[in-house]
Amino acid sequence: MKEYTMTSPSQATPTLVTTGANANDQLLYFTSSSLSGSDDCLVFISDRSGHPNLYLKRLPDGEEVQLSANTEGTLKSYVYFNGNPRRGFGKASVSFDAAGRKLYYLQGDDIVCCDLQGNRRVLGRIPADQVTAFTHVSTDGQRLCIPTTDARALEAESFVNDAPNYSVGDGEKKNEVIADKPDYDIDARVQAENLNSYLNVYDTESGGLLKRERVSRAWITHVQFSPVDADVILYNHEWPGDCGIRRMWIWNGREHIRLRQEGDGRSRADWTCHEMWEADGSHIIYHGKYANGLAYVGRVDPQGHAPVEIALPAAYHRYGHFTAGNRHGNWLVSDGYYHPEGAPENENWGGEWICLQQVDWARRQIEWRPLCQHRSIWDCQDSHPHPIFNHADGAVFFTSNASGRRAVYRVAVPD
Template sequence: MLFRYSARCVLGGLALLLLPAMALAEKKSPPQSWIDPDTGHRVIRVTDEPGSASLYFNINAYTPDGKQMIYTTADRGIGVIDLATFTAKPLVKGPVGGGPGAVVVGQKTPTVYYFKGLKGDAQYASLWSANIQTGEQKKIADLPRRAGIFSINADETLGVGSYIIGDGEDYNGRQAGQVAQQHTPDEPLDKKTKMARRLAARLPMVVFTVDLHTGQIKPVFASTDWIDHLQFSPTDSTLLMYAHQGEWQQVEKLWTIRTDGSQNKHINPRIMKMEGSGHQWWDHNGKNIWYDLHIPFGMISFVAGYNVENGDRTWFHYAPEESSIHFTRSVDGTLFAGDGSDAPGAKWLYLFHPELIKDDHSLGEHLIQPGRFQAERLVNMSKHNYHLEPNVNFTPDGKYVIFRSNMLGPTYVFAVEVHK
């Protein structure tokens, strides 16, 4: 009896000693993959590093051959993921960039373009490139004061960026050279107030291009509107899309322009009071610009498309419980996806099957083609804090939807299989 009691004590003591180590191991090793019990789709945790994240939804993260993907590391550097094996490796040590457009992969070569601040002077940054295959890094150009580069054109000859003239506060409440203050969870940032203040400030801005071979800077246009979300067409090297930033129903949102400043065109004029649109992106074939459209804001919602070649429009309706922060489309154009939101019942990642509504009787020219989404749930996002935007996008082969999430605590990059 004495031996049995001692053995129990020893085993109990060992268990107590092992519990912290087991808990630590469990904390460091979240699940690598699982089948979502609510959807039947397999979810894969792609990165091992807490704090790693995929790129903003409308920024190209994939090499031209579709085999590798760029992501940001915990130290605000750049890493590379092999899409065949989902293994990750570092490429550029951080910190780099200054926003969601700080890192972008070229459409023509396996090159990632990024900018980073100059040491000792936060007002200035320089544009760099890194070869994803060899790791070779090189400086392209020093940028104007308070400038950043946000998109690279199709033939990788130009980058486009913008800068604020003077010392007015930017969207984050920073003046030139200042570092954003940290806010605790008890002092949340009021995004609506920040956006309204920035819009009303009417700060003078310049949109410019930089020659990727010579480093030459050329202005495209100047404005006191808040210009943001600069995106080159993935196929037309001289065509640029940009947005007037602010509350969606308060601004004339989407525009296209040539890099020489010509053909400045507003592509979605408002047709109803309180109409709002935003979160736009280019189709992979460069023919359509897609965006989230609300007519009026918060009531009837569509994913709307505008054909830049002929002006045709297509609107796919989606239900309120399918509301998503961002939408995206597969490379072959057969599917859409959404990353869900805090709207009632909408904490899911969605796969959308688009369906055009046929009509052989309507008369008129240049009428909008109506359609609707048939929704399929991909991932239960009830444990995700939507202060972090998941930013969905399809892999080039269409097999996975990539997203970032804090559902396991820290932020990681995930992939969910499109087919069950």
């Protein structure tokens, strides 16, 4: 196992947080916090039991505790296409009610609520003819949204590996074969066969189904309640052919609002992704790539009005994710794109830096502040760094497999 030094112009030193020997640890998906509201507990996914499970790390004393009891592998879902149908732990299904200190996840068809003492109860079940994706719990902890899609959308007999070669240091190459996704265009099948997705909203106490909104000819994989209004849900269409205009949507309980339109330099041929709310619910952050090849970061309000998009320098093309801060709306953190001036190109698909961005949307300017290198090898979904701020915005947590296994790291945010 190789160890890598993560360097930074600002001299920030990442700290190893999780300590699973010979195991792989990772943050929850970045649309959910992995930290309790008081920042004293970290929840993460690990395979140290031989199967993916949820774990808790108490940050003051370092104690680590297993919370779930999965022994059936990984549940088939979005991203985890070759998982077990209707059986196993839903790695894409975990949402954390940080203030209420409760976790929600899928174990097979069961919707499970788990507290930080490991007490679990089943709230309900997913329909047998549906497949799932990333979920979300409302800020007040009272509602859980689980997107489902007609199971036919993910019925695949074979898979393709779309992972490139990765540089893992000292010129060595790692070329893993990953059965990563079905060997057909999923959105095209959804359109041709008139398949549906559903926004399922559950009461987190009773498990009762409060709402079930059908979205025709859609493959929905990301959902997020507005942080200030649980009646408003941000959702997506995944991998659509016209991604520039069909990716991002709002459902407010009455109507569905498309958030990105053609015009003013925007095209249906653009690539748009990873929409997420700002902490005050006033805007949605997203990013992507224009048809001309330039990457961009954008912001739009929940009515689809006043979009602002900032094109990145041509050298900033190494894919990443952007996450908004909790207390300061003009701060983002990213795990990609940044390319130090004069640095040579490498063969990594993703970037290697955890960076802060202070964004002036009115002037369309971004100040990049590199914190450290994450050196993660983007060989699968689980090794994406997916950086998040803690609730105090005083530190950034991220996943990296630079040492040969996945682990969670923390780096301080300078004053």
